Amino acid sequence: MRNVRCGSCRALLFRARQNAIAGDIEIKCRRCGTLNHLRPYEPFSDRPERPKRTNACGSSFP
Known part of the structure; x- marks a missing residue:
């Protein structure tokens, strides 16, 4: 478990x-009334990774 604390008064x-x-x-x-904005550490990717394209010769250049 991780403790999340106020940025102003802790x-x-x-x-x-x-x-x-x-x-x-x-x-x-x-305690102090500060509005704290929190975000996830690692945002989830909205799109999948692109597959690597290779030519018939094995080069990754088009």
Whole structure:
């Protein structure tokens, strides 16, 4: 579990497992009232990887 804290006063906002945050979130600190904006560490790719293209000779150039 990872502790997520306020950027201003360092108060504990919540605890989360790694990769638990799937999108951007905003959470208001109960202690100081700061609005904290959080994003996932590694955003998920929206598109799949492109396959490598090779010519008949094995070159990767077109």
